[in-house]
Amino acid sequence: MDFHNTNDAVTRRIKAMTDRIHYLKTNDLYFYNQPVEEMMGGAKVRVRGREMGMYASYSYLGLVGHPRINEAAKKAVDKFGTGTNGVRTLAGTLTIHNELEETIANFKHEEAAITYTSGYATNLTVISTMMGRGDYVFSDKINHASIVDGCLMSGAEFRRFRHKDMEHLEGLLKNAPADVAKMVVADSVFSMDGDIIDLPKMVELCKKYNAWLMIDEAHSVGVLGEKGTGIEEYYNMYGAIDIKMGTLSKTIPSVGGYVAAKEDIITYLRHASRAYIFSAALPPAQAAAANEAFKVILDEPWRIERLNENTKQFIGGLKSMGFDTMLTETAIVPVLCGQDNVAFEMTREAQHRDVFVLPVVSPAVQEGLARLRATVTAAHEPSEIERAMDIIGEAGKKLGVIK
Numbered sequence: 547m548d549f550h551n552t553n554d555a556v557t558r559r560i561k562a563m564t565d566r567i568h569y570l571k572t573n574d575l576y577f578y579n580q581p582v583e584e585m586m587g588g589a590k591v592r593v594r595g596r597e598m599g600m601y602a603s604y605s606y607l608g609l610v611g612h613p614r615i616n617e618a619a620k621k622a623v624d625k626f627g628t629g630t631n632g633v634r635t636l637a638g639t640l641t642i643h644n645e646l647e648e649t650i651a652n653f654k655h656e657e658a659a660i661t662y663t664s665g666y667a668t669n670l671t672v673i674s675t676m677m678g679r680g681d682y683v684f685s686d687k688i689n690h691a692s693i694v695d696g697c698l699m700s701g702a703e704f705r706r707f708r709h710k711d712m713e714h715l716e717g718l719l720k721n722a723p724a725d726v727a728k729m730v731v732a733d734s735v736f737s738m739d740g741d742i743i744d745l746p747k748m749v750e751l752c753k754k755y756n757a758w759l760m761i762d763e764a765h766s767v768g769v770l771g772e773k774g775t776g777i778e779e780y781y782n783m784y785g786a787i788d789i790k791m792g793t794l795s796k797t798i799p800s801v802g803g804y805v806a807a808k809e810d811i812i813t814y815l816r817h818a819s820r821a822y823i824f825s826a827a828l829p830p831a832q833a834a835a836a837n838e839a840f841k842v843i844l845d846e847p848w849r850i851e852r853l854n855e856n857t858k859q860f861i862g863g864l865k866s867m868g869f870d871t872m873l874t875e876t877a878i879v880p881v882l883c884g885q886d887n888v889a890f891e892m893t894r895e896a897q898h899r900d901v902f903v904l905p906v907v908s909p910a911v912q913e914g915l916a917r918l919r920a921t922v923t924a925a926h927e928p929s930e931i932e933r934a935m936d937i938i939g940e941a942g943k944k945l946g947v948i949k
């Protein structure tokens with residue numbers, strides 16, 4: 547490397563990363579950023595000319611490529627083109643945006659909804675708009691990076707409670723001044739571990755300490771509840787969460803993020819959140835696709851049943867082979883490997899036998915908890931899942947992860 551200043555902190559950071567990646571690539575351990583050449587139905591992809599079983603997708607209900615959703619997107623392009631006239635506040639709002647927000651509000655049993663162009667931006671802007679200097683925000687230790695970044699950006703006092711430890715949360719709430727604004731924020735289903743929050747306890751604590759509750763439903767929409775509407779349905783607690791955040795890029799096969807909440811909160815966000823005011827509107831095709839996808843979920847409940855069966859098969863099978871799948875109860879299935887290198891080697895074994903699965907290593911997860919982060923979807927056939935488990939099992943034996 548030859549930068550103008552060869553040893554400042556930036557140069558060292560870049561070099562450390564470059565070296566790590568070079569090491570992985572030269573040892574055939576690097577499987578990130580691989581281009582998919584073709585989607586072959588929900589459960590398979592073509593990568594490097596090979597047909598691979600997809601076990602790293604967030605398309606939990608297998609909706610990518612759904613004919614109704616594709617058709618809605620194409621119609622929107624014909625009607626509106628591919629872009630908008632700018633930001634929503636000025637000339638960027640299309641009727642399809644308002645339709646989408648109404649669909650989301652209905653789906654989430656809420657008064658209103660607002661959309662943004664990414665889930666990441668949604669968390670950043672919503673948390674930092676609601677909370678500010680002098681306020682207190684309480685966040686689960688393993689919350690998604692976008693939540694952490696939103697909390698930091700808000701300038702509020704940032705308190706992190708041990709993962710799902712409600713006693714710890716209560717202690718922190720108790721210690722905060724009584725008269726300041728407070729917000730508790732957490733994933734509904736944790737994106738690396740697949741476990742589910744204790745919503746009833748959280749709601750109770752928020753009431754007791756007068757705190758707002760914001761929940762990120764990136765991995766619970768289409769996954770939890772018989773109708774797939776998410777965490778409130780799962781606990782039969784409609785109306786319990788103040789701010790229901792979600793993404794349009796996972797079960798919903800589009801891109802973007804949203805918040806569903808009471809009308810006044812949405813009006814406030816529409817006129818105060820910077821990612822809405824200073825960033826262009828969702829493109830018509832993506833808004834229309836998302837709008838149709840929420841309807842497909844309600845029209846095709848069999849997909850949720852399939853997902854639940856497949857999840858049970860996958861977790862049960864891996865556990866019976868002796869893998870530690872941590873506390874997952876959902877379609878996100880961590881296969882614990884331990885050290886980063888073991889996770890990379892497990893990935894290589896699986897990928898060489900056409901199972902597309904990826905590792906999550908430090909610092910994304912705690913050191914020593916590196917894992918394959920496998921996902922299963924409604925699109926998989928039981929026989930395909932069986933085959934993938936066989937391959938992961940053989941890799942685990944070879945590398946000493948299981949006996």
Ligand SMILES: *Cc1c(COP(=O)(O)O)cnc(C)c1O
Pocket residue numbers: 664665666667669690692733737762764765793794795801802803
């Ligand atoms: C993926 C994810 C996001 C970000 O959503 P994008 O739409 O991909 O930007 C936010 N929160 C959680 C928990 C996620 O898993």
